[in-house]
Amino acid sequence: xxxxxKEKKQLKTKTTDRHGRVMTVDPKADTPMKRFFESVDHETxxxxxxxNPKYAAFLAALLNPEFKRYTFMRIARDHGFTLHELxxxxxxxxxxxALLQALPNAARALPQVMNDTIENSKNKLVVCPRCxxxxxxxxxxxxxxxxxxxxxxxxxxxxxxSGEVTELGDKHALDQYYEIMKLxxxxxxxxxxxxxxxxxxxxxxxxxxxEKLLRLSAQMTMGRREQDHEHKxxxx
Numbered sequence: 001x002x003x004x005x006k007e008k009k010q011l012k013t014k015t016t017d018r019h020g021r022v023m024t025v026d027p028k029a030d031t032p033m034k035r036f037f038e039s040v041d042h043e044t045x046x047x048x049x050x051x052n053p054k055y056a057a058f059l060a061a062l063l064n065p066e067f068k069r070y071t072f073m074r075i076a077r078d079h080g081f082t083l084h085e086l087x088x089x090x091x092x093x094x095x096x097x098a099l100l101q102a103l104p105n106a107a108r109a110l111p112q113v114m115n116d117t118i119e120n121s122k123n124k125l126v127v128c129p130r131c132x133x134x135x136x137x138x139x140x141x142x143x144x145x146x147x148x149x150x151x152x153x154x155x156x157x158x159x160x161x162s163g164e165v166t167e168l169g170d171k172h173a174l175d176q177y178y179e180i181m182k183l184x185x186x187x188x189x190x191x192x193x194x195x196x197x198x199x200x201x202x203x204x205x206x207x208x209x210x211e212k213l214l215r216l217s218a219q220m221t222m223g224r225r226e227q228d229h230e231h232k233x234x235x236x
Contacts, residue, residue, distance in 0.1 A: 019084040027073040033083050037072040040090055048093035055081070055089075114180075120173035123166050128159035135163045 015025050023030050046062070049055040058079040061067045067075060076086065127133040134156075141150040155161035178184050 017082040017084075019082050021083060023083075027077040028071055030073045030077075030083075033073045033076060034071075036083060036087060044094060044097075045086075045090055048089050051093065052089075117173050117176050117180075121169040121177040123169050125164040126167045128156060128163055128165050130158040131156035131163065133163040135159070135161045 013025055014022055016022050021032075023032070027033075046059060049059040049062075058075065058081060061070075061075050061079065062072070076082075128135075131137050136153045137156050139152045139154050140148055141152070143149050156163075159165050175184075
């Protein structure tokens with residue numbers, strides 16, 4: 001029952017940013033934002049902010065001695081930047097710089113990496129796992145009690161007395177090789193015999209089918225030509 005006393009107004013302590021993150025109303029108590037600022041390299045963050053004029057005022061406030069009494073969380077909140085936005089900015093800039101620094105080494109190593117990928121995709125001869133490369137195996141005969149009665153040598157049935165078997169190339173390397181040569185996601189080629197049989201009485205139809213076959217062959221070896229992307233008028 002209401003006793004006539006004035007109810008205390010409940011102060012709002014939580015709010016959300018435009019990305020839906022729940023945060024405290026007081027910027028100083030925003031622990032995730034504080035953790036982000038303490039974890040990142042400040043110089044890298046400043047370079048990332050300097051890349052975009054959108055963050056010019058925010059960066060100026062961070063570097064201004066007059067704002068030393070304000071926390072990073074307060075300055076970011078006042079300028080309307082969320083934790084998600086700053087984290088994506090910092091991560092993308094760091095990844096971009098890392099790629100630029102690694103690019104010269106990557107370019108020099110690329111031919112060797114390509115050769116290694118090709119070699120790893122090839123089938124190779126390895127020692128037969130059955131006979132350990134000895135070409136023959138020992139066949140043991142036993143009696144009803146399990147006692148050895150005779151031992152014989154016979155040719156290995158796995159490697160056919162060659163001592164080696166073919167090991168398939170690495171599937172991951174083979175997939176990469178197909179991707180490099182643009183041989184993935186390619187439709188089955190046209191049956192040439194059917195094409196010739198159907199088109200033998202119609203030269204124009206045969207020419208059209210042969211053009212499609214040549215275009216497909218070029219696409220498999222060198223990639224789709226630029227003119228294939230252009231709109232072509234239909235042929236009667």
